Amino acid sequence: MDHLELIRQLKTSAATKIILLVMDGLGGLPLTPDGRTELEAAKKPHLDALARVSDLGLSTPIFPGITPGSGPGHMGLFGYDPLDWQIGRGVLEALGIGFDLTRMDVAARGNFCSVDPATGAITDRRAGRISTETCAKLVNMLRGITLSGVEVFVEPVEDYRFVLVLRGEHLEDGLTETDPQKVGVPPLPVEPTRPEAEKTAALFNEWLSQARRILADQRPANGANLRGLAKVPDLPHFPELYGLRSGAIATYPMYRGVARLAGMDVLATGHDIASEVETLRRHWNEYDFFFFHVKKTDSAGEDGNFEAKVHVIEELDGYLPEILALKPDVLLVTGDHSTPAKWKNHSWHALPVLLFSPYVRPVPQATYGERACAAGSLGQVRHVDLMPLAMAHAGRLVKFGA
Amino acid sequence: MDHLELIRQLKTSAATKIILLVMDGLGGLPLTPDGRTELEAAKKPHLDALARVSDLGLSTPIFPGITPGSGPGHMGLFGYDPLDWQIGRGVLEALGIGFDLTRMDVAARGNFCSVDPATGAITDRRAGRISTETCAKLVNMLRGITLSGVEVFVEPVEDYRFVLVLRGEHLEDGLTETDPQKVGVPPLPVEPTRPEAEKTAALFNEWLSQARRILADQRPANGANLRGLAKVPDLPHFPELYGLRSGAIATYPMYRGVARLAGMDVLATGHDIASEVETLRRHWNEYDFFFFHVKKTDSAGEDGNFEAKVHVIEELDGYLPEILALKPDVLLVTGDHSTPAKWKNHSWHALPVLLFSPYVRPVPQATYGERACAAGSLGQVRHVDLMPLAMAHAGRLVKFGA
Numbered sequence: 004m005d006h007l008e009l010i011r012q013l014k015t016s017a018a019t020k021i022i023l024l025v026m027d028g029l030g031g032l033p034l035t036p037d038g039r040t041e042l043e044a045a046k047k048p049h050l051d052a053l054a055r056v057s058d059l060g061l062s063t064p065i066f067p068g069i070t071p072g073s074g075p076g077h078m079g080l081f082g083y084d085p086l087d088w089q090i091g092r093g094v095l096e097a098l099g100i101g102f103d104l105t106r107m108d109v110a111a112r113g114n115f116c117s118v119d120p121a122t123g124a125i126t127d128r129r130a131g132r133i134s135t136e137t138c139a140k141l142v143n144m145l146r147g148i149t150l151s152g153v154e155v156f157v158e159p160v161e162d163y164r165f166v167l168v169l170r171g172e173h174l175e176d177g178l179t180e181t182d183p184q185k186v187g188v189p190p191l192p193v194e195p196t197r198p199e200a201e202k203t204a205a206l207f208n209e210w211l212s213q214a215r216r217i218l219a220d221q222r223p224a225n226g227a228n229l230r231g232l233a234k235v236p237d238l239p240h241f242p243e244l245y246g247l248r249s250g251a252i253a254t255y256p257m258y259r260g261v262a263r264l265a266g267m268d269v270l271a272t273g274h275d276i277a278s279e280v281e282t283l284r285r286h287w288n289e290y291d292f293f294f295f296h297v298k299k300t301d302s303a304g305e306d307g308n309f310e311a312k313v314h315v316i317e318e319l320d321g322y323l324p325e326i327l328a329l330k331p332d333v334l335l336v337t338g339d340h341s342t343p344a345k346w347k348n349h350s351w352h353a354l355p356v357l358l359f360s361p362y363v364r365p366v367p368q369a370t371y372g373e374r375a376c377a378a379g380s381l382g383q384v385r386h387v388d389l390m391p392l393a394m395a396h397a398g399r400l401v402k403f404g405a
Numbered sequence: 406m407d408h409l410e411l412i413r414q415l416k417t418s419a420a421t422k423i424i425l426l427v428m429d430g431l432g433g434l435p436l437t438p439d440g441r442t443e444l445e446a447a448k449k450p451h452l453d454a455l456a457r458v459s460d461l462g463l464s465t466p467i468f469p470g471i472t473p474g475s476g477p478g479h480m481g482l483f484g485y486d487p488l489d490w491q492i493g494r495g496v497l498e499a500l501g502i503g504f505d506l507t508r509m510d511v512a513a514r515g516n517f518c519s520v521d522p523a524t525g526a527i528t529d530r531r532a533g534r535i536s537t538e539t540c541a542k543l544v545n546m547l548r549g550i551t552l553s554g555v556e557v558f559v560e561p562v563e564d565y566r567f568v569l570v571l572r573g574e575h576l577e578d579g580l581t582e583t584d585p586q587k588v589g590v591p592p593l594p595v596e597p598t599r600p601e602a603e604k605t606a607a608l609f610n611e612w613l614s615q616a617r618r619i620l621a622d623q624r625p626a627n628g629a630n631l632r633g634l635a636k637v638p639d640l641p642h643f644p645e646l647y648g649l650r651s652g653a654i655a656t657y658p659m660y661r662g663v664a665r666l667a668g669m670d671v672l673a674t675g676h677d678i679a680s681e682v683e684t685l686r687r688h689w690n691e692y693d694f695f696f697f698h699v700k701k702t703d704s705a706g707e708d709g710n711f712e713a714k715v716h717v718i719e720e721l722d723g724y725l726p727e728i729l730a731l732k733p734d735v736l737l738v739t740g741d742h743s744t745p746a747k748w749k750n751h752s753w754h755a756l757p758v759l760l761f762s763p764y765v766r767p768v769p770q771a772t773y774g775e776r777a778c779a780a781g782s783l784g785q786v787r788h789v790d791l792m793p794l795a796m797a798h799a800g801r802l803v804k805f806g807a
Contacts, residue, residue: 032764032766033766033767036458061784066790067786067790067794068790068792068795068797068802069411069415069802069805070797070802070804071804071806072804072806072807073806073807074807075806085805085806086411090806090807092807096807231807345763345764348804350764350797351793351794351797352764353784373766373782374766374768374782377768377780377782377783378780382785383785
């Protein structure tokens with residue numbers, strides 16, 4: 004039986020509240036073999052005190068050695084197998100700028116490029132990395148394109164990147180990219196990889212053809228490519244699946260977008276942890292489940308800034324008493340993936356997990372860190388195991404079988 | 406998505422080198438509850454120093470409780486699910502004597518037996534355990550047998566055992582064994598278990614019929630049975646799958662054979678660890694990946710000789726500085742399966758794993774032993790996880806999804 008089907012069968016209601024606190028890219032590495040990780044090095048008295056009354060464990064996002072993007076990392080945390088529920092690049096790009104995608108949409112990431120006017124061959128795949136301002140100006144010109152029977156949205160992103168969304172009945176994905184990934188050849192047409200997508204491919208090609216006419220006299224951006232053409236995945240509806248009124252608190256559009264795809268209510272919040280905590284407090288009575296996302300641990304890790312990552316963890320720690328004062332029945336603290344400052348990128352390393360509830364087997368003198376978690380009483384799990392564990396600790400799953 | 410398909414999609418190139426150091430049958434047991442395992446008891450200062458700057462973990466070859474043969478143990482280490490990629494007994498027997506099998510071959514393990522000349526019923530399934538010398542003489546007689554359209558190879562193994570290989574276009578496996586597993590009844594015919602194997606079954610039966618005529622006047626070995634008739638599995642090509650130029654260093658034919666099946670280059674080496682290290686050094690610049698196999702830990706375990714197994718580990722430890730001097734980016738030290746001296750056989754126990762790379766979370770005061778590994782920062786994994794982990798640590802896998 005499918006993992007999600009089991010959850011559907013066993014879920015029950017209870018007057019309990021769960022917080023899933025995700026510090027993006029939380030997992031780290033020591034800079035030297037005898038050193039401490041970012042989480043271990045952080046002065047975080049409240050998290051460490053919580054660790055002494057919680058289960059600790061390690062969670063692998065997908066399987067050992069596999070580094071997840073933000074999409075797959077969150078799919079796993081929400082209990083959806085990341086290999087079964089893939090989010091296309093066009094969809095993530097649209098979510099990243101806060102575009103409110105619907106299930107009727109096909110989204111593509113667009114790249115302005117330079118082409119040889121005589122032959123049509125690409126001469127620069129990024130159009131000399133034009134400014135975001137130029138990008139916005141070009142996008143405005145492209146907004147004049149209309150297609151029969153569908154709505155068309157074009158939005159600037161950054162530099163040479165934009166988002167194109169077609170919205171209409173019966174649009175299908177299963178579409179190839181136009182970027183040949185090299186210069187000296189013209190862009191490829193969008194081709195359907197299955198017969199149902201033929202009409203959609205024709206619409207994208209018609210858009211490209213009009214776009215090239217409009218851009219013909221521009222320099223250097225006189226062409227455009229489309230990549231990662233995709234529909235939103237038909238995700239199981241998180242609140243129905245788990246029977247949880249679910250609210251999402253995140254400062255970055257992409258994470259709000261992923262939560263919205265899963266069917267959570269996205270709650271308005273400011274740009275820092277203080278605002279997020281205030282949002283949590285304000286909506287506390289309305290929801291059973293909160294996805295609470297802290298972005299800057301990941302950004303600091305990507306920058307290779309060990310100290311900055313330590314500081315974000317310490318900042319979050321300062322707000323922990325306010326969060327605990329709300330008396331959540333279950334508080335899960337983890338990350339979507341590791342972003343060690345030493346690696347300067349997402350990595351494959353397993354995530355430290357802290358699971359606070361009354362029904363745990365705490366280890367005295369534990370602290371919240373990767374190595375304490377590796378020896379913790381929760382053992383090793385996968386991201387898709389975390390929601391079932393949270394549900395169980397919240398008294399929201401009945402037993403399987405008699 | 407299939408695990409191997411994911412690796413194919415994510416693999417990338419890097420100027421990094423990986424050594425997979427396999428001490429055959431490495432996992433052990435304490436002789437008494439308060440004692441140490443072979444690995445824990447060994448004086449191995451270099452491995453213990455390496456453990457303090459590495460990840461430690463436990464790896465299960467197939468799943469808990471399942472004892473692997475050498476074939477499945479190595480399939481797992483190479484990243485092939487041992488339940489999906491099975492190697493027939495005939496194939497392993499041929500590899501064990503260094504026979505260079507091709508994908509056109511069907512190999513069988515042969516047993517000389519004694520039969521009642523009047524009734525044809527088997528009277529001794531092992532022909533009184535004839536000497537290897539007699540076996541070689543009989544095999545020589547059987548080399549006279551020819552079959553239409555295929556090449557025939559017969560090779561002695563030991564005592565009453567030999568190997569028969571048919572080579573030709575369109576030979577198929579899916580063939581039953583002739584040994585009825587009891588005396589008092591005649592050998593069974595080879596029968597096809599699927600229609601495509603009919604012609605191949607007829608060829609084996611024709612060979613057996615000729616063999617019986619030739620052996621009729623011999624005593625006690627006047628008959629023969631065939632077991633484990635199999636083709637080589639159509640294994641994914643290891644160097645292509647991982648994008649690694651791959652060399653295998655092993656002193657025993659079977660391990661060289663399994664590496665060759667996976668598509669690795671088998672490097673000429675002498676019969677001891679010193680020669681193997683010299684081979685590693687000589688070929689260091691030619692390959693990205695080395696499978697380095699040490700046999701005698703397993704032989705000592707099978708003999709129930711705790712001290713001898715300890716000694717092999719100590720011997721290997723003496724060579725570790727030379728191996729590390731080559732500066733591998735990733736060094737994995739583990740075994741294909743456990744062979745505790747106390748059990749005197751392959752066992753199901755999980756394997757200690759040491760994973761050395763710059764991107765680890767070492768535990769201070771660690772030593773390389775089963776119980777330190779059980780509490781190690783790598784946690785518990787399966788054999789099939791080890792190659793993805795090694796690839797990740799070598800910077801040879803890009804992230805999954807955006």
